[in-house]
Amino acid sequence: MMLHEDGKIVKENLPDSHARHSAVAASGSNVVVTAGAGTGKTSLLIDRILHLLTRGHDRLALTQIVAVTFTNKAASELKLRMRHRLRLMKALTTGRSPGNELHDYEIRSIRTLQEASGLTNEELAAVSDEAMREVERAHIETIHSFAGHLLRLYPVEAGVDPSFQEDDGTRFHEHFNHEWDQWLQRELDANGRRHDAWRRVLVRYDPDDVKQLAQALTDELIPTSGIRTSQPAITPHLRSWLATLRDRGHLLRERYHGTLKINRLLDAAVALLADVEMNGMLRPHDTGEAVVLQQTIPTKTKAWTDEDYEEAKGLLKVAQTIARSGSESLWDAVQLLSPFVAHCRSSFVEKGLVSFNGLLARARDLLRDHPRVRAELKEQYQAIIVDEFQDTDPVQYEIILFLAEAAGSEAREWHRVQPAPGKLFIVGDPKQSIYAFRRADIEAYDTVVRDHVLSPAAKGERYALQGNFRTHAHLLDSVNRCCANVFPSVSVEGLQPPYEPLLPVPSDSLPLLHERMELRLVTLTQEDADAETSGRAEADALARWLRDDVLEKESLIVGGRAVPIQPRHVAVLFRTFAHLRICLEAFRRYHLPCLADGEKHFYERQEVLDCSLVWRTLMDPRDELAAVGVLRSPYGGCSDVEIESIVQRGFMDDWADESSLTHLPPIFTILRSLHAEVRTLPVPEAIQYVFQALPLAELAAASVDGEHALANVLKLRDVMLALAMRSGLTLREVVRQMEQWVDDPPNEGERPLVEEGLTSQGPGGAIRLLTIHKAKGLEFPMVVVAGLHRDVDNRKASVLASHDWLTNTIGLRLGQTADLGGVFLETKVAERERAEQVRLLYVAMTRAQRRLVLSAALHGQGATRKGTLLSFIARGLDLDVQGIVEAAQERSQCDHLVGNVAVTTTVVPPPQPVKPVLSRVEGKPRPASPTWKATMPDGAEHQRQWDIWFKQREAVAKTPLFLSATRPLTTGDVALPKSSALLEKVSGQSEKQSMAHRRKKAASQPGSSDRSAIVGTLAHRVLHDWDFSADPATMPTWIETCCNTYLSQEWVPESGDVCVELQEIFAHFVESEPYAVLRQADILGREIPFAVPWENAEAETEQVPPSVMEGVIDVMYRRDQQLWIADYKTHRVEPHSVEQVVQESRAQMKVYRRAAESALAQSPVRTQLIFLRSGLSIEV
Structure with missing residues (x-):
């Protein structure tokens, strides 16, 4: 019996339905699917998995399939939707009603699946039941989770503890600092054997940079073989790169004759590049070419085209960097550090810990170096599905290729692997490759896809999904027109893909008046306004516009009907998190409910900062900066005038002087009591006690952010407890670590609440503020892309240690010195980042479902800086931004025709200065006194108990913590400060002494x-x-x-x-x-x-x-x-x-x-x- 025809099902009419069906049903060939934004690739992945479970021949069990996702959230969503589809399959085969909430597309998909496989209802139900039982054991997970699974299967071969724990970097940071201090002390004490080498290194390089280089080299993705020996010889790839640069320089000189400064610089650059290419080493700094290249690059002259000048400028910068770099001393430093690097890596694994990069490196090594293990795993996993292939770390490519290798083959190197036909199903979109900072390499993507997945031996097939379910046709036309003009028309191999337009899926909902693309330009009168000033002006104008003109004033189509725009419908996207913080401040000034989401945002939340200041003051009352912060916070509740008066009277020198607290708020009296009490408690108990004794959670819950702030305070408590219990730190050291994280935030997101609806912010929800990277994979009814005018930060890091997977090149930089590999990698990364800006714009624009607003701030006459996202938009939409600004009066709005669709441009005059509201909630003034204070219990018995406690506290305070057998010690006479790690000469007592x-x-x-x-x-x-x-x-x-x-x-x-x-x-x-x-x-x-x-x-x-x-x-x-x-x-x-x-x-x-x-x-x-x-x- 076959599935019955449901009268509600209509004929599928997708613009790319043939490509979808062919990709899902492909048999005996590897598949690469280029899935544009909003094209429903999750449904495609589910369809492919179900096809593998039900195909007429060689059906697979769910546990024989590996489905690799980019994030844990994506893996959870895929599992959830897989269960939903399996339940639907079971319902349809048993004649039960599938329910009204199910989509016609899913029912059609199951019907097509059954027709293609020839399975009866009973057989299809059996497949559904078996798959449902296996969903939790199925490998639908991130590559890191899958790599961890492989290591636990073969711990002996992988060299890991079977019960190892994955580390997000926090525990390795502690491990590294401990090992570094111990090792450096041994290296530099009297028994150290390499004092002369250390002197040569430390005379030239900053000790902090040396430490940073050591930490960078401990990354397990950097091959240790590349840093064990002295400076390596120049590789064939580097020679080829130098030859390419030299030839480009020759062509430019042939095109532009003369003796202008730029011509002389080009001559010197060509000579230098040729010399390095031939001799395989960097020339001394005092050669003629190096001296010439010390000159600054001149500005463009009329004789040069913009394209040629930019090419010459880039070539000269590379040559100048090479001329400045003498890498012998750099590799001396590397040789000094290499024993430590090896020990630090191995000792971390011996503790039962593996870093995220270590998971990948060790899984790769396991498959590469152990043919028996590889053969067993190839037999076990018969199909490999990879999502977001364009943002995959290249080392993951090796893992995937080794697992997909044809049976009977045992290639030792990844580039010799040929996948078995039909084993790989790759889904990705190179136009959305935006994670270069996480080692995503679009050049590696192109190479693996071209030479392996689509190779003739692998019988590869490529399909493109272009039908967009997310965005309505009018808005999609504007996006297509803009992106088609900024992406190349043909692929730039290894750098930028061509643009494939998105095709709208037919919809019955016609767009409303404001559901379109809009460009908002905030003008500033200051010609020299910096990024901070521009960002604040834009954020202020944006917040005012949303409050006064948009929220509850205009409508969107949501769920098939027009509804007033609520905060939860709006997302504001930023290229960098720095601009997000500025916008967050403005939104709060205008009382707009909002939630920020960024990788390093947790330690920059106000409630987290306030708590950290309280902890710092508790540990050290002489920390005046922290004390002023407590006064300014809700815990102190002081105005600026009150703070100034307190500062003039002075703070306490220590908690012993109770008389110095009389002019301070009650919080300081309580902190004084806590300071004495927590000293006798174990660290975890002390942390719990302080969070219970102080109203940290209560005041966070009473703030404008409500539950969200409360959740963050509770997360801070959990973070401190975890740090204390796993590391054995003292309470002071835990607080000092928190202070370091506030100063240099690690990747730590806020504690998540309900994402859909955001009910903690009220019935209207909250505006989402995200970086473009965080927004990838999400969609919103209305999207505002802000900060389009901001420049890209092109500053080079002072320390670099990186490995280029495709060319097997290690690149190093230490201070002003870089080796040739470092110069190559920095050049490659800079070129990739420039290309990635275009892809960032594409990702940002394609998050919008109904309305897209592009926002920027302009200086003076509206000049647009080259390389900004605004410059790409101006080119893509063929807009004369400067002309638009010049034609505007106080406020000008007009429509520009882009293809067949109008794009609205609005010029906003400079905003009036807004006086910061330091602490207000819904317009209510600050209370004259703190909203809470320390109180004593009533009653004689309670008073008697308090007297006993105070007497005990005073006795404890008088008792010194440490005594000495040879001389008395006072309370404050504890450990002497540690001697400097970098000693001139080991003198005095040995460091081995306690x-x-x-x-x-x-x-x-x-x-x-x-x-x-x-x-x-x-x-x-x-x-x-x-x-x-x-x-x-x-x-x-x-x-x-x-x-x-x-x-x-x-x-x-x-x-x-x-x-x-x-x-x-x-x-x-x-x-x-x-x-x-x-x-x-x-x-x-x-x-x-x-x-x-x-x-x-x-x-x-x-x-x-x-x-x-x-x-x-x-x-x-x-x-x-x-x-x-x-x-x-x-x-x-x-x-x-x-x-x-x-x-x-x-x-x-x-x-x-x-x-x-x-x-x-x-x-x-x-x-x-x-x-x-x-x-x-x-x-x-």
Whole structure:
């Protein structure tokens, strides 16, 4: 029995229906589908998967299919719609009503599927049931998730822990910083073997840049083989690139004769390029060509065309960069760093962690290097479907090609792989390739598609989807006309595809008056207005227009009927996140409900900033910037006048001075109490306690952003808890990490709420503010593309370490120095980014369903900067922007005919300055006093309990955290600051000594003005590494070695006298009885640091926590089964003063005994003082 004909089904009438059907039903050939924006590629993917499940021959199980998506969201949507289609299939085959919510297209698709496969209703129902059971186990996921699955299948071959965790970069950042500090300390201390090499590198390069280069090199996508050796020889590809540049220079010189400055520069550039190509190395900076190329590039003359001048300018910039770059010192730095890079990578994986790039690199290596594994996986996965192929990291191409390889083949390199016919189904659109910053490479896309997927051996077929379901015909005509004029008419291989117009799918909804393309130009009178000023003017004009003229005033077709425009219908898109922030401020000033969505936006949200300032103030009341921020925030509730008065009176120096809080808001009194309380709590408990004790969540929920702000505060709490629990950081270190993330935000999105409807913002929802990258794959009834006038940031990064997959070229830059590979990659990236701007515009314009607004700000007479999105629009629509502005009066609106469709242009006069509203909600003035304050519970019992708590708090505050066995420590006398990582010379005590030892010996560091302290410290160093069983005659030589190693620079002039004094001390000591005892004893340890809890005898209450007693034991030894502790004394002691020294040391020795007995569980432990000068030992 076949499916019945549903009377509601109408004949399918899509402009590309033949291509869709052919792509879905293709058999025995690989398929590449170019799916334009809004063409329904998700439905196509589902149709293809169902075809593989039901085809008449060689039907596949769902678990034999790999469907790779670009994002987790896309994977979830694909699974959801797959279940929906399978349920529909089951319903139709069993005669049940499919429901009114289902689309005719899906029913037609299932009917066509059954007719093509010849399956009965019972067989089709069985396929549906089996697939439904397998959906959750199916590999419908991102490439990173799939790569992680492969590594867990073969952990031994992949070299990973089977239970490894994926890392988003946060944990590797912590790992890298820890490993870097440890490694650099070893490299630069006295035992380091490469001091000369480090000096050469650090003299030339900034230490922070060196660290940044090391971090860049730890990326697992950079082959370690390329950085283990010295500077590599020039590759054939680089020679070819240089030859191409040289030939282009020759052609330009033949076209433009003469001796103008630009001609002379071209001559020098051609000569330099030819020399590097021939000799395979960069020439010295003082060659004639390099000297000429130091000159600036002149402006264009009338003799040159714009195209030729831009080509010459680009060629000269490349030559100038090559002339400035001497890469030998750069590769010296790389060789220094290569051992660390290898160790940092391997130790991270040994911790059971794998980075996102590590997932790809290790999955690729697994398939490439293990033929048995590859053969098993090729057999298991019979069909591979890839979505968004144009934005795929090239390493993913290798994974896909190895899995798609024909049976029986075992190609070692990806470029030799030929896919099995019919195994690959690729969907992508090179016009939407906008993720170059994530390593997407359109040149690699073209190469893989041309040479592998569509190769004759793979029997490849290409289809194009052009039927657009998203946008109505009138708007689509304007988009097509604009894009056809900015994309090339024929493909520029590896750089830009040709434009394939989108074709409207027939619709019954005719557009309303305003449902069209509109260009809004905000004019500024300042000729020199910067990007910030222009952006604020545009944002202000846009917010005013939306509030006064659009929202609730105009209508759109939504759901087949005209409705007033609500905030949820509108999305504002930006090329960069910097402009998004400016617009967000303006929208909030005009009380427009809005939600921002950006990769780094979380740590720039106001509620997150306010919370971080509270935490910073809690940790350090002397942080005046944070304190002012708290005053200005809802937690302080102070006006500018009040803040100025507080600043004049001054802030507190520490939380101990309660009198300094009298002129501050109640928040500071509460923070003072919390500061004492959290010090005794475990870090996770302290974080929870502060978030519960302070109204952080309540005030966020009461803000204009309501639930969204509350969700972000709760996410901040979760982030801090996760950081504390997984890294073992102290509370101060957690807060410091949060401060770093605020200053340099990582990729962290806000906590998502309900995307559809955004009910937390009211019945009208909220305007969405997104970057174009974030908007990809989404659609909105009304789209505003803002900031079209903004320039592209072409600044080069100070550090580069990258690997070009297609040419297998590693490129490096460190400061002003780049190797030839680095120059090549920077040139390639710059060229790709220029081409990508056109694709960004296409993606942005094709998000709109009903209405598209293009917005820009212009300076002066309306000149348009080249390379901006506005310049592309002007060229695409054939608009004279400057003429439009000049013809405008105070406000001018007119229509320009683009093809058969009118595009409205509106010129907006300069906005009036708007006084910032620092804190208002729905027009209500700021309350005269804070809206919340600290209150005490009522009642005598509560008061009594508070008195007890305050008494305990004061007792705890008086109790020092640390005590020392050799000298008392106050509360503030904690660890000495760490010494600089980049040492001039390793002097003083070894870095191997603990911080406790530094505290103990702080008064006797080398370099002190006290000569006896110097001698004492060096004497301890002599004994620390001395072998008591050695011949005492070698002691003088050992003393000289210690003096040369540990004596600081300022004491070098007196090194001889110091050495002589030490020789005299030890000449007596080696002849003494204590020395003879040490020679015969079993030495258990030297310079042994300890820390033990120590009850404070002066505490007024038993509930005061103990302090931490610290010290360092000079030597511990065992003799005749007795455990001894000895402390060396080097100062001069007269015979009559010995007893006084012994009495003064009794407390110290008591601490040492207790520490040893507690740690070793052995009693008794005997202690003694050893006077080195006199050779006397006295038991204490």
